[in-house]
Amino acid sequence: MKRKSRSQQEAEFYLGRARHENSLQRKGKKYNPDKKIKSHNFFGYRYIVAPRNISIYSFSEGRDHYTDTVKFIEEIEKNFRRRKCIIDFRNTERVFAAAMVVVYAAFDNARINGDQNSIVFWSPIKSVNDSIKRNNLDLLIRNKNFVYRFESKEFLPIVASCSSLYREEIIDHIQKKVYGDQMSPETEHLYGDAVSETINNVNLHAYPNLEDDQKKKWWLMCHVYGKELYLAIYDSGVGIPKTVWEKPWLVASLKRIYPNHYDALIKMYPDLEKNSMIPFIFVPNVNDPILIHLAMQGDVSGTKKSKHGQGSKSIKKMVSETTQGKLWVFSNNGVYIFENETDEPVTFELSKRLPGTLVQWNIKLYENF
């Protein structure tokens, strides 16, 4: 039997007593599954309650899993390692992979907050606990060391990395474990290009104020569900909208993609194209979804800067060339969803900011690689 630490024993004693007192107080009351439980302090522990659905896909009013998840992330960033915490997954019924990456990154980033230990309260749902364990999230929360074994695992846990470390190993994993070494050279290039360019974008744009490549962190999740492959890369950098303000192609791109916005701005600022105050003009007038959409464009003609957007082109090509592909880009207060070159991408404004950028794509795996 595994020996429990004194702090764990203490916490369990107090929690057991609290549960008993709570059951007495609640006698005759009805359980309301929709009631939201807020995080609070409890006998020296910060009690951080994970939401019922750890998800970033639903952000409409009334079913706003996104906001609940971002609030959870904020609690983690504020408290984890700074004080003793209980990370409580007992209400959690579902964990979506992309949200798991962001939550994982929040714990990983918050490790530098201090040295206080935390404990995990597990969910009654097996699939939730499996997801937490398989991704090493419980080890991260309990400050245990672990190493990635790309070769031996069928399931690739969330990978934390920086610069281009593990880039080849991730593509090797897709090639060997997902495609059973039957991937065609063309498909290998499609993956190699898309993964390389996404990682390259993080290094080039996400952390403009950091010199040290070791601090330019990213987290990657690559899972197969049924016949679909989900890949998500998250960075906790400044976010796409803040990286585009000073780009020479910005105004030309706005003119081409959002002519009405451009006309409105030109009326207010006739010298817009030469104006050095573009960030101050754009912030109140152009929202984050539009800025992400502009950043996701490929070559912009007339700017002499066709280098721009090669990363986004690689990812969009990957999604376009595979059946039922879908690309999601969450960055700061915007979401951009792309399915193919013929349909217009969809954008949404988010009520709560997701710090950094999450690029997620899901594609249907080929029947015969």
Add this chain to the structure above:
Amino acid sequence: MKTSNIKIVRDFHPKPYGRYPEDGEGCGQFFREKILAPAMRTNDKVFVDLNGYNRYGRSFLDEAFGGLIRESGFTGNEVKTKLTYRHDLVKSIETLIAERIDAAIKDCE
């Protein structure tokens, strides 16, 4: 006629990646500056063999080949008449290089 044959995985890097030096030793800028552009200057024909690696990123190819026109001072005509390249297994890499050269020519018109 003087001809240079460059095999990227043998003569430059086994796993080329990225655009700029901060992306590592295998970046497109280094390949262009150290190998491709000098070969273009001293030879009548240059052949680049891309075989041996299938995961070339778009940024590497753009910086290496499009950069000849944008950064290294070659004209589109020089690049198109002097340079040939081949990847036997992934023809889309050849298409991508042609696309990046055309984009660079358009940039510098």
